[in-house]
Amino acid sequence: MRRSIINDPDDLIPQALEGLVLSHPTLLELNAEHRFLTRKQPARDKVGLVSGGGSGHEPLHAGFVGTGMLDVAVAGAVFASPTALQVLEATKAADSGRGVVQIVKNYTGDVLNFRIAGEITGDDAIETEMVLVDDDLATDTEDDEGPGRRGTAATVIVEKVCGAAAEAGASLQEVAEIGRRAAASARTMSLALTAGTHPGDGQPQFELEADEIELGVGIHGERAAQRASFADADGLTDLLLDPLLEELGLARGDEVIAIVNSLGSTYPLELNVVARALHHRLGDAGIEISRSLVGPYVTSLDMHGVSITLMPLDDQLRSLWDAPVRTPALTW
CATH class of the missing domain: 3.30.1180.20 (Dihydroxyacetone kinase; domain 2)
Structure with missing residues (x-):
């Protein structure tokens, strides 16, 4: 019998996010309504970076919000994608006027909801580029109709190099291309x-x-x-x-x-x-x-x-x- 240190399972994600922010008050800020974390001091005049996915993979993604990496991380339920509405609001929060790169692990729910959010933000004149991370060699098959390789730990590398490029002033397309190149080779x-x-x-x-x-x-x-x-x-x-x-x-x-x-x-x-x-x-x-x-x-x-x-x-x-x-x- 496996026991867990939790209160109500339904409150696990919001309480954990709150605890992370309370532990890093100079780095993070919580949007409780849509369950995403942002930088305490939002960056200006740079390409925004947003990532996220199901909870249960910590410190990914919330632990990588800050200078040199993500601007926003959005959290779904345990092993479940955040909703398209969550991703939409997180993408808006990441934008400072130069567009937003969405870094997405290759899972069907994540890809679908980030894609929907990207299409909607286009209506709000926020340009987005998606970088898909698909590094899991165990799921590398010849089935072109299948979902392809899963996204796993190479996500950390992609978030880091994209974050550094964005901080250095790279354009939206340049940041996305760097992320895609890293993802393709890992x-x-x-x-x-x-x-x-x-x-x-x-x-x-x-x-x-x-x-x-x-x-x-x-x-x-x-x-x-x-x-x-x-x-x-x-x-x-x-x-x-x-x-x-x-x-x-x-x-x-x-x-x-x-x-x-x-x-x-x-x-x-x-x-x-x-x-x-x-x-x-x-x-x-x-x-x-x-x-x-x-x-x-x-x-x-x-x-x-x-x-x-x-x-x-x-x-x-x-x-x-x-x-x-x-x-x-x-x-x-």
């Missing part, structure tokens, strides 16, 4: 040892045998297309890294950003052992991890699992990644 693989549990529910979303892992799990607890045998940390890292290296075609001398991401309950000791394996494996291949994050950045409630994201770096993307940022969850 890939992620995930695995889970145990599933997450919805707040207020007593049972996890799926069960695994003691010697099994879910390989290619989604951040909403979606079952993977395959299961694999449990292994030690080095072996689990290889299960994630092998398909990433094959897909990206990295060669000796290449540089990458790497994110070793907790899916919820994976603790820092475990993550750092995976990071160690990743550094050694890529180092032996002559591939440099020149920038990295290790920690919980895109979670799936309390899922005990890990994801690895890799994105090749060039001079422009490195400069945008290194640009100053100040948000509750990412600051340098």
